[in-house]
Amino acid sequence: MLQLENEIAQKPKHCIGLFGYGTVGKAVYDVIQKTPGLQACIQKIGIKDTGKKRNIQDDIFTTDAFEILNNSCINIIVELIDDADVAYKIVKAALLQGKAVVTANKKMIAAHFNELCQLQKQTGTPLLYEGACCASIPIIRNLEEYYDTDLLLKIRGIINGSTNFILSRMEKEGLEFTEALLQAQQLGFAENNPALDIDGHDAANKLSILLAHAFGCVIKPETILYSGISKINGEDLRCASQRKQKIKLIAHAQKLKNGKLATYVLPQFITKEDELAGVHDEFNGLITESHYADRHFFKGKGAGALPTAAAVLSDIAALRYGYKYEYKKIDAQKNIKLSNDYYLKVYVSADVFSKINCQAFEYIEEYQNQYGYGAVTGVIHAEKLLEDTWWKQSGVSLIACPEAITQEADYKKISRRSLELAGIT
C-alpha cells in the first residue's frame, strides 16, 4: 500500500503531449528534462515528418495527432508548430478534450482570439500563451493581473526580437538590411518565414494580444496601422544618428481623450532618454503608463528558443496551481474600440521626392528635395496612412517621430501655408 502511494506521489503530475520539435520544441524538451521540480514529463511528440534524424529515442515521436489528442494519460498539450491553421485545429481539439494547452503561437492566437476565449469558457479548460508575446518577459500575466483597465493609459514597446536584432546590427556594425537579416536567421531569431517579422505583421499580432489583456480590446491584427523595417536604409540611420536618436520598431497603444484606443506598429525615432533606446539586439522592452503607478518598464529576451521555452515552462508551472486567464477586462470593457481619428508626426524619406504624397499631410515642418532624393517631416492623419499606399511603395521609408501621436486637430487649423511657401502644393 505504501509502495503504491509512493508510486502515485512520484508519478509526474503533468503528462505532456508536445506538438512540434523545431528549435523551440527541442528547447522545451531539454528544459523540461533539466527541471525536475516541475514534475512534468513529455509522453509523446507530434511531428510532420518521421524521416528526419533526431537526437532522442524514436518511439516518442508520432505523425498521428490523434495518438496524442486521444491519449487519456496526457493532460497538457504544448503546441509549438509553425503552421497557424493546423495549430488552431490542434488547440481546439485539445481544449474540447479537456486538455490544458500551452502555446507560443501568436499568429494563431491573434487570428482566433474570440473563438479561443469562447472555447475556454465553454470547456473550463485553460489555454496559456505567455511565450507568444515578448518571449521570456512575463508581460501577459502582468497586464492581465496587475493593471486595472480604468487606470492604464498607454503601453508601448519593442515586441519583435528579430527586427530589433536587425536594426541593432545595422546601427552598430553598419550592416545593410539583408546582411543583418541573414545574421538574425542564422542565430535563430527570425521566423521561418521572415516576412512576418520584417513587415511588422508579427508585432501587430502580438500587439493585438496585448490589447486584449491590457485594455480588454479584442481586434483583428490587420486593423492595426502597421509597417515593418525592410525599407529602413543607411540614410535613415544617419538621420537618426544626427538627431542623437535610434530607430526601433515600436508597438504603441494609448487611450485617447474620447476613451478610444489609438494604436500603431511603426519604425520610430527614439530619444536616448527613452528606456526603449537601451533595448538592443534580440531583447524586447515594454513600457506601461498608468494613473498612480506611473511608468513601468519591462525588459528581457524577446526571441530565441531558450527564452521562449522559459515562458512555456512558466505556463506549465502555472497550470500546477490551476492558473487561467480570466479575460476580466474583455467582459468589463465591452465597448472599448480602436480609433484612427488621430494625428501622427512622421518623417518620410524617398529615393525620388515625387513618391512622397505631400498633399496627404496636414502640416509640413521640414522638407528636403535634392538630386531627386527627398524627405519630409510633417503631421498626417492616421486614417490617411491606413487608406493610402504611397508610403508603402519601394524606395519610401516612413518613421514616426518620438512624440508621434497627437489627439488634437490643431494641425487642421494651421493653414496649408507651409506647403504653399515650400512651393509643393
Next chain:
Amino acid sequence: MLQLENEIAQKPKHCIGLFGYGTVGKAVYDVIQKTPGLQACIQKIGIKDTGKKRNIQDDIFTTDAFEILNNSCINIIVELIDDADVAYKIVKAALLQGKAVVTANKKMIAAHFNELCQLQKQTGTPLLYEGACCASIPIIRNLEEYYDTDLLLKIRGIINGSTNFILSRMEKEGLEFTEALLQAQQLGFAENNPALDIDGHDAANKLSILLAHAFGCVIKPETILYSGISKINGEDLRCASQRKQKIKLIAHAQKLKNGKLATYVLPQFITKEDELAGVHDEFNGLITESHYADRHFFKGKGAGALPTAAAVLSDIAALRYGYKYEYKKIDAQKNIKLSNDYYLKVYVSADVFSKINCQAFEYIEEYQNQYGYGAVTGVIHAEKLLEDTWWKQSGVSLIACPEAITQEADYKKISRRSLELAGIT
C-alpha cells in the same frame, strides 16, 4: 424583489477597514474613490489621534481598532501604519478573524515572516504585500509565480527609492548628503524615520522578503551584510565620475556554486552599460538572471504615496479572484541557506588612512595615502565585513566594485606580497 437584487448587486464586494491615514493611507483612500471598477468601499479608518484636521467626514474615523477588527461587514483590512509592532498585532488579529489583509509594511513583514506564513496556512486567509517591495513594481508576484527556484540564479537591484533619490540629487546637482535627504523628505520619499532608509535597513528588510519569494529562503534581515549611503561623500562621487560609473545602493543575492546564497546590501559602483545605471531619482529597478529566460529587468517608481497606493490597489483587485501567495518555494527549498563564505571586491575611502584596516584584505589592488586621506581597492572576505566594525566608523566609506562577488578563493592563493610591497603590512 428586483430592487433588493439590485441593491445586492450594487453592494461593493470589498468592504475595507483601513488602518492609517498618513500619506499612503490618504492616497489609497483617494485612489479607491476614483476606481469604481474595483467595487470596493472604505467603511472605517483606524487612526491614532482624532484631533488632527482631516479632509473627509469625521465619522469614518475611529481610534478603536476593535471597532474595525470586530466589524463583520468588513472583509479586507488594509494596514498602512508606521509602527511595525502595532501593525503586526492588527494583521494577526485580522487574519485570525478571517479577514484578508493588504499591507505595505516591509519592516513588519520582514520581522515576522515565519509567523505570518504560519498564520496564513492556519487560517487559510490571504495576506498580500506587493507594495512592501519596490512600491509600484509588481515584483513579488513575478518572483512568486514566474521563476522556478531551480532556474533562478541571481536577483539584484535598487530597491529603496529614497536613497536612490538622494544619490541622484548628489550626483546631478552636487548636493551634500544632508541637503539631498531634506529634499527627499520634503517630497515624501523618505520614511518618517529616515535612518531606516539611509542606513540600508529598509533595503535589507525588502531583500529578505524578496529572498523568500525568489529563492524560498527565509532569514532575518539583520543577518544580511548591509550598509547604507550616509557616508557617501563628494570625493566618492568624483571617483565614480572618473571611472564613468555611478554609485547606487544595491541589494544583491546570487546562488553560489555550493547552492547557498550570497547576499548583501551595499553602495556599489555601477557601469554605464548596467541597466541599473539608468534608474534615477525615486525609481527602483530589479534584474533577475535565470537559466533559459536569461536577464529580466523591471523598473518603476519605488517610493511615493501614489505608486505605493497603486500596488495596494492591485492587491485588493487580486483578492477579487482569490489570489494568495502560496510560498511554494519555501516548502520546496527547505534547506537553502545564506552563506558568508565569499569574497567581495570593494573600494574603501577614509578621511584618515589609518582608519582602513588593510590587514582585513586578502589582496590590495590599489591604494592612495595622501595628506592623511586614504583609499584602498581590494578584495575582502564577506565574513570579515560582517564581523568587523572598522568600516562602519565615521569618515570611512565602503563601496562595492561593479564585479563585486567572487566565489573562488583564488585571492587566498595570492601571497600578501602586494601588501608588503605597499609597505602597509
